[in-house]
Amino acid sequence: MAIKAKKQAFAAPVEALACAHPGTILPPMSPKRAAIEKAAASVFLRDGFAGASMEAIAREAKVSKATLYSHFQGKDDLFGAIVRNNCQQMLVDIESSVAAGLGPRELLLAVGLKFLKKMMSDEVMAVYRILVSEAPRFPALGRAVQNAGPGPSCNGLADYFRHQTALGLLAVGDADVAADQFFGALLGGIHFRRLICVDAQAKPSEIKFRVATAVDAFLAAHQPKAPPTKRRKGA
Amino acid sequence: MAIKAKKQAFAAPVEALACAHPGTILPPMSPKRAAIEKAAASVFLRDGFAGASMEAIAREAKVSKATLYSHFQGKDDLFGAIVRNNCQQMLVDIESSVAAGLGPRELLLAVGLKFLKKMMSDEVMAVYRILVSEAPRFPALGRAVQNAGPGPSCNGLADYFRHQTALGLLAVGDADVAADQFFGALLGGIHFRRLICVDAQAKPSEIKFRVATAVDAFLAAHQPKAPPTKRRKGA
C-alpha cells in the first residue's frame, strides 16, 4: 500500500469542491492563516509533497507547528487547500479574446501564446509536477484541477471552433479533439523536456516561434474549402 | 532545502551514463539482484520515490534489507537504476516503419498508434509520473531518459520529415518542431487527464480515432503544393 493513509482528506467528502473562482470572496482570513497558506504553497511547490515538512512550513510562515495544526487537520488537508488555490493557474481565458473580435489566426496566436507562456512558467511547472505525482493518492484533486483549468479552457476553445465552423471561417470536424490536440501541439516536446529538467526556461522568442508554427499548421489543416474573402499565404 | 541529500548518486558522476540499449548485454546478474530490481521497479512505480520503502522492496524481493544495501549504495542509487532500466519504454521505433516502405499516412498512423498506446499504458504512465516528480532531485536522470527515449524518437521522425520533404512528398518547414508538435498533438489532453487520474485507460477505439485525427490534420497542414500523383479526399 502507498505510504500511510490516516486522514485521507480527499477520499470522497469534497468531491464536488472545485477551486475558488475569480469572483469568489471567502470569509476574510486571519493573518496567520494567510501566512500559512503562502508558506505552504512555497514549500510544497518547491519540495514536493513528501519533501515538504510541516516544520519547514511552520518556520517559513513564522508560526508554530501547533498553530499550523489548529488551522488544518493535517498535511493532506493543507496540501489539498494549496493545490486548489493554485490550480486555476492552468485556466486560459478564451472569452476575452473572442470578445475582442479577433479573427481565427489572431485569436489562436493570442490564446496559444498565453497558454504556452503560462504552462512553461516556474509556478505552473511546479503545480503540474506535484499534481501529477500526487494525483493517485488524492483522487478528488485531479477532478478539481481539471474542472478549474484545463477543462474550461478546452471547452472554451472548442466552442469557438464550433462557432467559426458554423460561420464557415474554419472547418473543424471534432471540435473537442481539435482543441485538445491544439493545446497538445503547443506544448510539444519543450514542456516535457523542461519537466524533466533537461531544458532551462525557454526563451520568449522560441515560445513565440512554436506558437506560430502550431497555429500555422492548425489553420492550414482546418481551412474551409472556399475561404470567404482573401487567401492567406502562410498556410 | 529539499529533503536530505546524503548520497546524491546522480549529482554529476554518471551524467553520461545513458540507459542500456537493446543489444547491450551486461555481466550476468545474480538472481538476488534480478529479484531486487524487479521488486524495486514494481514498488517505485506503484508508490513513487518517497512512498516506496526499502523495507517494502526487500520484502517483495524476498531478501533482507542488508542484502539490498550490499547491491546498491542506497535508495537514490537503486532508484536511478530502476528508472534507467525503464526509460527506454518511451522510445518509439521509427526506422522499422520507414524500412517497411510505408507512405507518409500509413507511417504516421503506425508510429502514432504505437506511440500513443505506449504513452497511455500503465507502465509508461508510472514511469512518467515518477520521473516528472523526481527529476529536480536527480539532474542526470532527466537527460538519460531524454537520450534514451523521447530524443531519438523525435529525431527519427524529424529525419523522416526531412527526407520526405526533400522527395516532395511532404512540405515540412522545421522538421524538429513539427515532430515535437505531432507527438504533442497525439497526447492531446487525454494523456494529461489520465495523469491526474480523471480518466481511466482510454479505449483502443478512442486512441485510434485520436491518432487518425492528428494524422489527418498533420497531413493536411503539410501537404506539398503539387501532390505527385493523386489528391486525397480526407484533407
Added chain:
DNA sequence: GTCTATATGAAGATAGAC
C-alpha cells in the same frame, strides 16, 4: 489561538554472525 516541549512511529542505513 498561540506557543514550547514532547510522544510516537516510520524508514534509511548498518553491525556483526554465518
Added chain:
DNA sequence: GTCTATCTTCATATAGAC
C-alpha cells in the same frame, strides 16, 4: 553474499501552559 537485529534520524502529530 546473506541474514537478524538494531541504531539513528526525522517528521507527523499532540499535550498542556498562557
